[in-house]
Amino acid sequence: MKIRRILSLMLRHFYLIKASLPRIVDLIYWPTVQIILWGFVSKFFTMHSTYFNNTAGIILSAAILYDFLFRSSISYNMLFLEEIWSRNLINLFVSPLKVNEIVIALTCTALLRTLIGLVPAVLIAIPLFGISLLELGYPLILLLLSLYIFGITLGLLVTAGLVRFGPSFENIAWASLFFIAPIGCIYYPVEILPNWLQPIALALPLAHIFEETRSILITNTVHYSNIYYALMLNMIYLILAICTFYYSFKNAKIKGSLINVGE
Amino acid sequence: MKQLEINNLQKIFGTFEAVKKINFSISENQTVALLGPNGCGKTTTIAMILGLITPTSGSITINNKILTNNHHYLAKMNFASPYVELPKKLKVIENLKVYAMMYEISNAKAKIEQLVEELNLAPILYKKTGELSSGQRNRVSLAKSIINDPKILLLDEPTASLDPDTGDFIRTFLETYKKKNSMAILLASHNMDEVTRLSDYVLMMKEGSIIDEGTTGELIKKHGRHDLEEVFLKLARQNEN
Numbered sequence: 001m002k003i004r005r006i007l008s009l010m011l012r013h014f015y016l017i018k019a020s021l022p023r024i025v026d027l028i029y030w031p032t033v034q035i036i037l038w039g040f041v042s043k044f045f046t047m048h049s050t051y052f053n054n055t056a057g058i059i060l061s062a063a064i065l066y067d068f069l070f071r072s073s074i075s076y077n078m079l080f081l082e083e084i085w086s087r088n089l090i091n092l093f094v095s096p097l098k099v100n101e102i103v104i105a106l107t108c109t110a111l112l113r114t115l116i117g118l119v120p121a122v123l124i125a126i127p128l129f130g131i132s133l134l135e136l137g138y139p140l141i142l143l144l145l146s147l148y149i150f151g152i153t154l155g156l157l158v159t160a161g162l163v164r165f166g167p168s169f170e171n172i173a174w175a176s177l178f179f180i181a182p183i184g185c186i187y188y189p190v191e192i193l194p195n196w197l198q199p200i201a202l203a204l205p206l207a208h209i210f211e212e213t214r215s216i217l218i219t220n221t222v223h224y225s226n227i228y229y230a231l232m233l234n235m236i237y238l239i240l241a242i243c244t245f246y247y248s249f250k251n252a253k254i255k256g257s258l259i260n261v262g263e
Numbered sequence: 264m265k266q267l268e269i270n271n272l273q274k275i276f277g278t279f280e281a282v283k284k285i286n287f288s289i290s291e292n293q294t295v296a297l298l299g300p301n302g303c304g305k306t307t308t309i310a311m312i313l314g315l316i317t318p319t320s321g322s323i324t325i326n327n328k329i330l331t332n333n334h335h336y337l338a339k340m341n342f343a344s345p346y347v348e349l350p351k352k353l354k355v356i357e358n359l360k361v362y363a364m365m366y367e368i369s370n371a372k373a374k375i376e377q378l379v380e381e382l383n384l385a386p387i388l389y390k391k392t393g394e395l396s397s398g399q400r401n402r403v404s405l406a407k408s409i410i411n412d413p414k415i416l417l418l419d420e421p422t423a424s425l426d427p428d429t430g431d432f433i434r435t436f437l438e439t440y441k442k443k444n445s446m447a448i449l450l451a452s453h454n455m456d457e458v459t460r461l462s463d464y465v466l467m468m469k470e471g472s473i474i475d476e477g478t479t480g481e482l483i484k485k486h487g488r489h490d491l492e493e494v495f496l497k498l499a500r501q502n503e504n
Contacts (some may be wrong), residue, residue, distance in 0.1 A: 002367065004364055004367050005364070005365055005367065007364060008361050008362070008364035008365035009361075009365070011360070011361050011364060012350060012353065012357075012361040015352075015353050015354075015357045015361070016350065016352055016353065019352060019353070019354075019391075020352065082350075086348060086349075086350045086351055086352070087346075087347060087348040088347075088348060088349060088350050090315065090342075090344075090347040091342075091347055091349065091362075091407070092365075093313075093314075093315055094313045094314070094315065094337060094340070094341070094342045095337060095362070095365050095366065096337045096338040096365070096366060096367070097365060250317075253314075253315065253316055253317040254316075254317045255276070256274075256276055256281075256307065256310070256315075256316045258310075258315050258316070259306070259310050259315050259316065
């Protein structure tokens with residue numbers, strides 16, 4: 001693995017982002033709108049709900065964290081789709097870049113894209129709604145890390161589909177997170193779900209992450225077991241996603257679909 | 264010295280045999296042209312050499328080493344095709360910088376300056392690649408394809424859809440470049456004049472097999488035709504009825 005090759009792909013995406021003001025605005029616009037919308041919803045609930053009245057911003061904090069997950073996953077997919085749309089994939093595949101270098105470069109660049117979008121939105125929430133994610137304290141770093149890993153995991157799975165099935169898989173890229181959101185227990189506790197669905201929800205890291213977020217904000221106590229489970233589950237899913245990606249790549253080479261992925 | 268050697272290379276997609284156990288080799292400083300009608304297996308052959316398609320059987324030997332994982336040689340190989348583009352939103356200079364970094368060129372600045380000079384890229388260096396004409400884009404693509412001083416260069420219809428002047432510029436450049444640099448070129452083209460001018464040896468492919476081969480002169484003489492185009496037409500239409 002060569003750092004210089006990884007940096008070259010990151011540089012390609014950095015050039016792309018910095019060259020286009022609409023692209024930067026697009027990165028910032030959606031998270032900001034999302035947070036303003038959920039900020040008002042959160043304010044309304046705080047005023048009218050006994051569950052939320054002591055924890056102003058519980059919904060907004062969840063919304064911000066969910067958006068972080070959403071942006072990291074979508075960013076990963078977008079970076080790969082950019083290569084498909086610009087018909088540049090073959091140039092990358094015939095270069096000395098290894099698959100693991102492509103994965104690392106996209107993972108790092110996705111973080112940059114996510115932060116460009118999310119940091120301004122998070123900062124806006126402080127004066128506008130009096131809510132700061134920093135209230136979550138040190139565990140915030142672990143929660144964000146967990147969300148980021150899960151976002152990348154989903155991104156990798158979608159990218160594996162794009163490699164194998166081509167741009168026709170693009171719609172799945174956009175919809176991937178919406179499939180999981182209902183059982184991610186982002187805005188409500190796991191107990192709300194039907195009994196049969198709860199084990200499925202608990203098998204995902206999201207339920208543990210958002211359960212812990214609520215726990216910190218409501219009771220002001222940190223349950224590291226939730227964070228630990230989330231990280232463990234994340235590792236399992238990430239390894240599965242990496243294996244799927246490699247399998248998909250190998251299969252695409254056998255079936256010859258790699259040369260048509262940009263068509 | 265043989266740079267590239269193909270032995271019994273075969274590719275089967277499902278029940279369709281796209282490439283049928285072909286054999287050929289390219290020596291240092293040699294240009295071999297791969298000719299044949301659409302769908303004859305040229306692109307599949309090139310894609311297998313580049314590692315984009317896994318062969319069903321057979322071997323690809325580069326510099327006396329059989330490729331099992333082509334990563335160790337991709338740094339010394341490169342490819343250009345008008346059907347594969349460089350990122351359109353990036354400026355020409357940015358694309359060259361990215362690929363110089365990707366191929367780990369030691370003195371990237373000097374290399375880019377050399378390519379700018381040789382391929383007359385100065386007037387378009389700060390333009391976005393997507394805003395260039397097809398001829399200009401072709402020159403940039405060619406610059407990318409030689410940025411790593413490849414030992415093996417694969418060209419898929421390098422002058423397709425270009426006007427005669429730009430086409431001639433590219434061919435002249437390739438001739439000059441090959442003289443100065445020791446490399447093997449595999450050229451897939453439908454332009455018979457281009458093949459006659461650039462290639463030292465011609466492989467005629469049809470339905471996945473190499474049906475004839477030789478120098479342009481040898482093929483013309485053997486088939487009793489006036490030029491390579493007539494040879495191509497004869498072989499392509501053989502057994503059609």
